[in-house]
Amino acid sequence: MPEKKRPKLAVWKFSSCDGCQLSLLDCELELLAVAEAVEIAYFLEATRTAGKGPYDLSLVEGSITTPHDVQRIREVRRLSKVLVTIGACATAGGIQALRNFHDVKGFIDRVYAHPEYIETLATSTAIGDHVAVDFELRGCPINKHQLLELIGALLNKRKPNIPKYAECIECKLRGTPCVMVAKGEPCLGPVVQAGCGNLCPTQGRGCYGCFGPISHQPNTAALAEHFTALGMDARDVQRRFRSFNANAVAFRKESEAHAD
């Protein structure tokens, strides 16, 4: 068979911890298959060689937190045929979006000896707030099986099997008895998109929402009311909605409905 022209893959980093890029490296054996199927043209976490664009597939990690990021993401978009955001930072602003609820200048003045050297935006925002995004891979970090599924689907020109349903469905497919019902553990599962592999409920803990709100009408108000019935005070309810996906619209609104 003639050598197929391999699609070019680029991996970009914005404001983030690198955990999602590590999920790609964590694919280990499958990574060899990925490297065979695509040309890894730009991936600084793994190699210093940086091939030139344009790229068939760009995986973008991290959120937009500086004026420079705003410029750079536009350049990435221009160079990319398909742009996929990977992880909570890129899809919702990440844990660093907690700054959005506070005075960033106050933080900088407190933390840095020379605040005048720090150039940052008042907010941490999702890639999708700045450029068009073709697909979102959720998670903090992303799930490597979902990443491989997405790459496999793009390579084979088929629909990726990345369900949009709630974590509860994944929980029940696995057979975990609901920890909220059986243990009284507050769990965000009913309003959070599946994908982690049911990590926390299998450990007897409630979901912390790494995969962000389900895209369609999460009933956060009814769940928050149930958290209160389980004995959480307003501050704890607010905190539950204010973590890795604090700036996702549904979670931001729900957290703002509960006292500081």
Next chain:
Amino acid sequence: MVPGIGTKVVFERNELDRLITALRERQYRVVGPTVGEGAILYEEMTSSADLPAGWTDSSQPATYRLNRARNGRVFGYTLAAQSWKRHLYPPRQRLFRAERAGRGFRLSGGGGDEAPMAFIGVRACEMAAMQVHDRVFTQDGFTEPGYVRRRQAAFVVAVECAHAGATCFCASTGTGPAVGPGYDILLNEILDAGRHVFVATAGSEKGGEILAGLSCRAPAAAELSAAAAQPASAAAEQQRRMSADAAGVLSRSAESPHWDNVAGRCLTCGNCTMVCPTCFCTSVEDVTDLSGDIAERWRNWDSCFTIDYSYIHGGSVRQSGASRYRQWITHKLASWQQQFGTSGCVGCGRCITWCPVGIDITAEVRALEDREQGR
């Protein structure tokens, strides 16, 4: 002598181990109640030590707890968190695998190589649920081969309820607590004055043969009457009931303002459909490896509560939580009657217990009925 169908015998509690061994010797994969992850689960077991002796459970809307019992009752709990559906119609089923071979492809892996299963501890409502699925999966010339194969091969040891849980309502749906026909062996667990025995009824020839291998004796009159009294007292304990006119109420309530009221509470999480022993909706997904040389088709449990389940060209049909809850309860209690000649609800109460916010199917029907009658 092999006990004939309908014959009752008695064996001691210790014989349970021999029952499990006898089934395993006949190449059954024995599945029964075990304690795990804070609840009763139906899992594979190797000996009677895996049974939840001395455990009981309490079920309330949105609250379930396992408790230590003062007695050593083996079947002193009500129901496992999920039903036998998990085993007869598993959450993920591979339908086939296709591997590129030259210019074509080779198909394999349609299933059919699993060991037959023996279920220990099937309750009346769960037997009824299997019979509902028997219709669903064989109706109108459409046969679901995987289900039918697993079901026909399965050996059923039913256990009659001595007590009902607080969310049970099988007495009002006519599906329990007395176990109907269809079992291979029916057990009634009798604990009294320091004695711990099982009254066993042979329900099939296979069942009689298994019983013949245990150390059994003829039942005493007191044992028979104790066994006979169990379903009646479990029925008397039930705190909930399904309206006899549920199908009628729902068919008249499509436009009820009550749906918005439920939607305010419902998380559309799908737990009710997942734990329901009769809900059968699935979706099919095709997967490939990176090279595209291997493709597989899988069928996974899905739910009318997920937004993608009603997705057709242009979007999802059931956008609102109100329309999704209405779909579920109306299908379950009304349209099943037309579709399958039976209700889709066997009164097990799981959807009430395991709904994270405790939405109660019997209470919602009552609320619709009340609105109808202007109450």
